[in-house]
Amino acid sequence: MSEGIVYWLQQVLNALQLGSIYALIALGYTMVYGILTMINFAHGDVFMVGAFFCFLAAVYLGLPFVPTLLLTMLGAALLGVMIERLAYKPLRHAPRVSAIITALGVGIFLENFTLALAPYPKNIPMLLENVTWNLGGVSLSSLQLIIILLSLGLMFLLDFVVHRTPVGMAMRAISWDKTFVPLMGVPVDLIISITFAIGAGLAGAAGTMYGLAYPVIDPYMGIMVGWKAFISAVVGGIGNIRGAMIGAYILGGVEIMVAAFLPSTYRDFVAFTLLLLLLIVRPYGILGSPRIQKV
Amino acid sequence: MSNGTSGFEEILLEVRDLVVVYDGIRALQGVSFTVLKGEIVTLIGANGAGKTSILRAISGLVPYQGAILFEERDLKRVPAHRIVGLGIAQVPEGRGIFGSLTVLENLRLATWQRADKGELEADYDRVFQIFPRLRERQHQAGGTLSGGEQQMLAVARALMSRGRLMLLDEPSMGLSPRLVQDIFRVIEEINRTGVTILLVEQNANMALRIASRAYVLETGSVMLSGTGRELLGDPRVKEAYLGA
Numbered sequence A: 001m002s003e004g005i006v007y008w009l010q011q012v013l014n015a016l017q018l019g020s021i022y023a024l025i026a027l028g029y030t031m032v033y034g035i036l037t038m039i040n041f042a043h044g045d046v047f048m049v050g051a052f053f054c055f056l057a058a059v060y061l062g063l064p065f066v067p068t069l070l071l072t073m074l075g076a077a078l079l080g081v082m083i084e085r086l087a088y089k090p091l092r093h094a095p096r097v098s099a100i101i102t103a104l105g106v107g108i109f110l111e112n113f114t115l116a117l118a119p120y121p122k123n124i125p126m127l128l129e130n131v132t133w134n135l136g137g138v139s140l141s142s143l144q145l146i147i148i149l150l151s152l153g154l155m156f157l158l159d160f161v162v163h164r165t166p167v168g169m170a171m172r173a174i175s176w177d178k179t180f181v182p183l184m185g186v187p188v189d190l191i192i193s194i195t196f197a198i199g200a201g202l203a204g205a206a207g208t209m210y211g212l213a214y215p216v217i218d219p220y221m222g223i224m225v226g227w228k229a230f231i232s233a234v235v236g237g238i239g240n241i242r243g244a245m246i247g248a249y250i251l252g253g254v255e256i257m258v259a260a261f262l263p264s265t266y267r268d269f270v271a272f273t274l275l276l277l278l279l280i281v282r283p284y285g286i287l288g289s290p291r292i293q294k295v
Numbered sequence B: 001m002s003n004g005t006s007g008f009e010e011i012l013l014e015v016r017d018l019v020v021v022y023d024g025i026r027a028l029q030g031v032s033f034t035v036l037k038g039e040i041v042t043l044i045g046a047n048g049a050g051k052t053s054i055l056r057a058i059s060g061l062v063p064y065q066g067a068i069l070f071e072e073r074d075l076k077r078v079p080a081h082r083i084v085g086l087g088i089a090q091v092p093e094g095r096g097i098f099g100s101l102t103v104l105e106n107l108r109l110a111t112w113q114r115a116d117k118g119e120l121e122a123d124y125d126r127v128f129q130i131f132p133r134l135r136e137r138q139h140q141a142g143g144t145l146s147g148g149e150q151q152m153l154a155v156a157r158a159l160m161s162r163g164r165l166m167l168l169d170e171p172s173m174g175l176s177p178r179l180v181q182d183i184f185r186v187i188e189e190i191n192r193t194g195v196t197i198l199l200v201e202q203n204a205n206m207a208l209r210i211a212s213r214a215y216v217l218e219t220g221s222v223m224l225s226g227t228g229r230e231l232l233g234d235p236r237v238k239e240a241y242l243g244a
């Protein structure tokens, strides 16, 4: 292969890895928005706590990769449900801005709570033997492959749950209009909890994978990654699950390409400018559409 | 008030001194009525009289004072999503179709509380026999149906929960005269299969014709009641609701 193509393929692989992590987090933003029309600004910090759960499971419990991943997802899911029950549910009928402030507050709480327990950055140990293959000049690491495939697997699973199971049906019904959902016999609060659990569980998975790819973790790591995942969700069309995935891979791609061709300090500036332009052209995001106003 | 009876005896639903308050405004100021097993009871009244509020209270969608008893069971502490499981289905005002779900998914969702999921196929068949149009459109998104088709779907969905009492809130709203007739015929048909009906209607004329008994609601209180026939002949009803 020519050097140019090799270089490109390498960047595409890197973009897929980064995009996969953004996608797992973006799904949580979009699912919660879909069901409650609320932006869960604490979600990036749930991702961060997920990375710390991964650290705890790997270091203090000495667990191997798969149990660490599962335990992290479970812990993050419980955290997501707790946040919803304790902080958001009491405000469900309060003005929108109260919910936003609460979400920001929960995020700051999580950051500082973690900071209090872990004042110094932590190192996540190598949980997987990392092999690097050379495919005609393009190098692919086993970690990269696992991150990409696992993320895709989780996304397919989620897509299946949302589109093919009764719980997913109930989620879509609530996201359309939850007024009459109880008339169907569907317990709305339970479905909301399940939504938070799934969204946070995916963020936990993202925390684990991010921790393996970039092993130094700190309490503020969720802020920037969270914003980027949120922007991915908006670019894809907030509330739309497939949109969040597409938006995340686009953002991952743009970031990697900018970093590859321009000074690294340009990365976020150029990436965000492109995304703003995209939103000017498509204000509802790539797959989003203005909902017909219902009376 | 009339002492007319309709030949039914067993009380299925009893509403006692129902009060519903929204932001300090009393939409219902102590409404009492009963629905007997097997009846078609209709509630008529002007816009804002409180008809929808009554149905919302019965289905547990709004908090209320007073008592609602279904098969002698107090519904006060029953969460809304359990009420359909007890046997009360509602076709809400404005139909409440989930536009992003297919026709089949809308029907399936309504069976959430049913234990006998094995009989779903037979029930889809039954509702498709009543509404053949829905069978043709079973994979279409609910939001793309016409208004009339959405109304059929809303009734079909209520049937899927296999309730013993069906609450219908203005099922004739926005339908052509032809479709209104069809819907009323279906309501009578459903009633003949043993489902008791509580029907809220603006179309007082047709509603009173199929009703065994009726209540007239004015600004949150029951003003008149009697058999459908009695109220059709009542001069006050004629003047206010039948446009005579």
Ligand SMILES: Nc1ncnc2c1ncn2[C@@H]1O[C@H](COP(=O)(O)OP(=O)(O)OP(=O)(O)O)[C@@H](O)[C@H]1O
Pocket (backbone or CB within 6 Å): B022, B023, B025, B027, B045, B046, B047, B048, B049, B050, B051, B052, B053, B054, B093
């Ligand atoms: N969510 C609400 N908040 C405040 N007021 C409400 C609410 N819902 C209903 N109301 C008020 O309660 C009163 C009764 O409303 P309701 O919907 O029960 O009337 P209705 O008899 O069904 O009227 P219509 O025939 O127009 O459907 C009205 O004055 C209405 O404005």
Ligand SMILES: [Mg+2]
Pocket (backbone or CB within 6 Å): B051, B052, B053, B093, B169
């Ligand atoms: Mg009404």
